[in-house]
Amino acid sequence: MFLLTISNTEVASIPGITVAGGNPELIKYTPVADAEFLFYSKPISIDAIPVTPEGHPTPAIITKASKILAGFPIIVVRSGTIVEPRLPFINITDKQGRNIVERTALPHIEEILERSEILGGQLSDVSDEVYIAESVPGGTTTAQAVLTSLGYESIVSSASSNNPILLKMEIVNKAIKRYGRSIPLDWYEALREFGDPMMAFAIGFSHGYSGRIYLAGGTQMLAVAALMKETGRKPESILTTKYVVNDRTATFEKTARDIGVNFYSAMLDFSESRYSGLRDYERGMVKEGVGAGASVYIAEERGIGIRSIVEKVEEIYENITSKK
Numbered sequence: 235m236f237l238l239t240i241s242n243t244e245v246a247s248i249p250g251i252t253v254a255g256g257n258p259e260l261i262k263y264t265p266v267a268d269a270e271f272l273f274y275s276k277p278i279s280i281d282a283i284p285v286t287p288e289g290h291p292t293p294a295i296i297t298k299a300s301k302i303l304a305g306f307p308i309i310v311v312r313s314g315t316i317v318e319p320r321l322p323f324i325n326i327t328d329k330q331g332r333n334i335v336e337r338t339a340l341p342h343i344e345e346i347l348e349r350s351e352i353l354g355g356q357l358s359d360v361s362d363e364v365y366i367a368e369s370v371p372g373g374t375t376t377a378q379a380v381l382t383s384l385g386y387e388s389i390v391s392s393a394s395s396n397n398p399i400l401l402k403m404e405i406v407n408k409a410i411k412r413y414g415r416s417i418p419l420d421w422y423e424a425l426r427e428f429g430d431p432m433m434a435f436a437i438g439f440s441h442g443y444s445g446r447i448y449l450a451g452g453t454q455m456l457a458v459a460a461l462m463k464e465t466g467r468k469p470e471s472i473l474t475t476k477y478v479v480n481d482r483t484a485t486f487e488k489t490a491r492d493i494g495v496n497f498y499s500a501m502l503d504f505s506e507s508r509y510s511g512l513r514d515y516e517r518g519m520v521k522e523g524v525g526a527g528a529s530v531y532i533a534e535e536r537g538i539g540i541r542s543i544v545e546k547v548e549e550i551y552e553n554i555t556s557k558k
Contacts (some may be wrong), residue, residue, distance in 0.1 A: 235361040236306055236450070236532070237439075238272070238525060239368050240265035241314040246372030250401050250543035252393065260284070265369040266293040266319040269310045272301060275553065278320040283554050289393055290489050290511045290519045291551060293475075293526035294369070296502070299546035304536045311348065314431030315520045324521075326350055331430040334379055334409040338475075343434055346506045349376040350438025358444040365473070365532070366439065366458075367450035367525025368432045375443070377457035379406045379428035381489065384460050385418030388489040395518035397483035398451035421464035429457070446470045450528030452478035452521060459495040472497040473528035474534035477521035500530035501540060509551055 246252045246261050247455045259284065267277035271294050276283060284292040301308060310323040320553045326349050340346065357364065370376075374390040381388045382403075389399055406428075410417060410432045413427050425433055436458045440447055447462075449455035449472045459469055472495055479486050479499040489499050502514040515521070533543055 235357065235363065235364045236308045236525065236528070237311050238269055238308055239311045239313050239366060239432045239435050240269050240319065241331065241368070241370045241373070241430055242316045243370065243372045243376055243430040244333040244499050245331065245375050245405070245430075248333070248372070248405060250337075250398050251405070251453045252371045259422070262316040263372045264371045265315050266317045266367040268392065269319050269323070270294055270321055272298050272308055272320055272374045279317055287325050290514055292524065293520055293522055294524040295547055295550055296526040297524045297529040297541070299543050299550055300533040302363060303538045303542060303546055304533040306532050310452070311435060313350075313435040324353065326353070328429060329431070331376065334376065334428050335405055335412060339376065339429050340426050340431065340434055341468055346434040347438035347441070348429060350441035352416055352437045354442025358442070362445040363448065363470075364443060364445060365393040365450045365528045366436050367456055367527060368453065368530060369524050370430055370432045373430055373432065375402045376428060376430040377454040377492070378402050380424050380433065380457040381460055383410060383417050383419045383424040384421070384464070384471070386460060386489060386492055388456065388492070389483065389485045390456075391409055391481045391484040391486065391521055393520050397481070399483060404432050421461045425461055433458055433461060436474055437465065440467045441465065448473055448528060450525035451523070452527075453484055453489070454493075456486065456489050456493065460493050463493055467533055469495060471495070473500075473531045474498070475500045475502060475522045475527040475530070477518060478527070481518060481521065498527065498531050500527040502530065502544060503540065504544060504547075507548060509548070509555070512547065512551060
């Protein structure tokens, strides 16, 4: 069972924090557009495929390719998006995460945890394993804040090849100063003060779900794994891409070891792509999101090779660029 959790956080509105969405006005649509693109030929809520300012396509293109080839179902979970997705979804909350520099991120955390736990309990009878994926613009910054507040010396990745880590740490330090208490914090305080609705959903869900949990993402899922560890749960693995693991501006492998969580790295290769937007993935652009790495993992488990996935990504990308 593959759950795509879509969320927004006000942190994404801080200039320079995220490249997800192309420009600030589009960022609020990015999570719902990612979700809609998986089921339709293009997003419904906005007439644009989510891209970076340089035109690099959403990692949803990888998930879509894997989904087509492997035939696995995806359930969309709305946990705090500004815009309601125009497709069937499970609604946890419509309240986005707040700006951690200015105020508590998740004052409504109890509502999210309770509803997510109920869902986890019910889905335990449906499937014995679940993949939790995400689309959260600005989510690596909230992940940095949570990891730092839990006491980890870690550096998160970015969808950009130029990781704005100094800006992220400035935001984190201001947020911790605003909170006014020394770190490390316990998991509840860290999540409530500095997290985002996706993380809260994942933690609440893990409280109710009895099966195996795979975290489908990059450094954002390190924060979820760290929170789960504090609550006594352990994910089976973090499923990500080589672009996250090989990111020299971040500390994915070190932090995974510190937390004690296993990981899988999808060995995608777009170096010979006809399209610069895809070739630039090899230069560290975009990296991960929308469960890209996990979707490749599922496809490989079903006997589908990397080459076939890359070819399908090329085909989808050709179709969407030819329609512009």
